[in-house]
Amino acid sequence: MSRIAYVNGQYLPHDHAEIHIDDRGYQFGDGIYEVVSIMNGHLADQEWHLDRMEYSLSELNIPMPMTRAAMKIVIGNLIRMNKITNGLIYFQITRGVMRRDHAFNAMLKPQLVMTAKTLPRLSKQMIDPVKVITVPDQRWQRRDIKTLQLLPNCMAKTKAMEKGAYEALMVDHDGLITEGSSSNAWIVTHEGELITRPATYDILSGITRKAILDIAAKRNLKIVERGFSVEEAQNAAEVFVSSATSLVTPVYMVDDVKIGNGDTGPVALALRQAYFDHVRALAAE
Numbered sequence: 001m002s003r004i005a006y007v008n009g010q011y012l013p014h015d016h017a018e019i020h021i022d023d024r025g026y027q028f029g030d031g032i033y034e035v036v037s038i039m040n041g042h043l044a045d046q047e048w049h050l051d052r053m054e055y056s057l058s059e060l061n062i063p064m065p066m067t068r069a070a071m072k073i074v075i076g077n078l079i080r081m082n083k084i085t086n087g088l089i090y091f092q093i094t095r096g097v098m099r100r101d102h103a104f105n106a107m108l109k110p111q112l113v114m115t116a117k118t119l120p121r122l123s124k125q126m127i128d129p130v131k132v133i134t135v136p137d138q139r140w141q142r143r144d145i146k147t148l149q150l151l152p153n154c155m156a157k158t159k160a161m162e163k164g165a166y167e168a169l170m171v172d173h174d175g176l177i178t179e180g181s182s183s184n185a186w187i188v189t190h191e192g193e194l195i196t197r198p199a200t201y202d203i204l205s206g207i208t209r210k211a212i213l214d215i216a217a218k219r220n221l222k223i224v225e226r227g228f229s230v231e232e233a234q235n236a237a238e239v240f241v242s243s244a245t246s247l248v249t250p251v252y253m254v255d256d257v258k259i260g261n262g263d264t265g266p267v268a269l270a271l272r273q274a275y276f277d278h279v280r281a282l283a284a285e
């Protein structure tokens, strides 16, 4: 079965879905995107992803391409047409098409592209811990906006792959970890505190991060939103990363330093399992 994509009002075979070469997303990375996980047929936190989409658009003065209700219909159609049970929905909205000029015309019509992909079912129980490296954070100062401009992230992730690592954690000028190239970063201290960087302009406010914070609060875990250094991560009881695609993924090594005995930590495992229950509960609402 060939994949179906959505491009500005049309459902097209994925390989024939095209956009204009003067699209500002292509020219300047002038646009935003979202990735929503589909787990056992359920969309994970769709409403929060749509909230963040609206926030990213408004921070860049890009109008909504259609109503939120219409977007949900397109998302549902793509899931059905592509017969997705486990996978993800990707969508991006660019400012529009115009002859190349840095300054944009505020009247442009935003362009919406949506794709869907099947992925292997993520396991609630079985997660092999991963290795991460650290790299300098070379991004701009508005990382809270989920823009298409991902070159520093792509460079960082490729370096991680070259070193046999799963993710690159990015480090700011003060030596503190901001986040992963496509994930948020967490540690658990030996006192059992769950630490993650506060959601300021410095990081993307991850939807999985938000869900984990809710879950952790309900379990009465002590949560501290603050920055932490590479050394603190290397000496922590647990390190893990979170994202729509990796959910909660434990880390066993940070830059060649093993975390604890290298096994998946109990907090990461419990949070991962609780995240699955959280998505199932949303679907039942």
Ligand code: PDD
Pocket: 035, 153, 179, 180, 181, 182, 183, 184, 204, 205, 206, 207, 208, 209, 242, 243, 244, 245
């Ligand atoms: N990335 N930080 C960055 C820089 C990210 O790109 C992502 C997500 C996250 C986690 O956000 P969320 O929990 O909402 O997925 C944090 C997506 C998955 C991607 O770019 O493919």
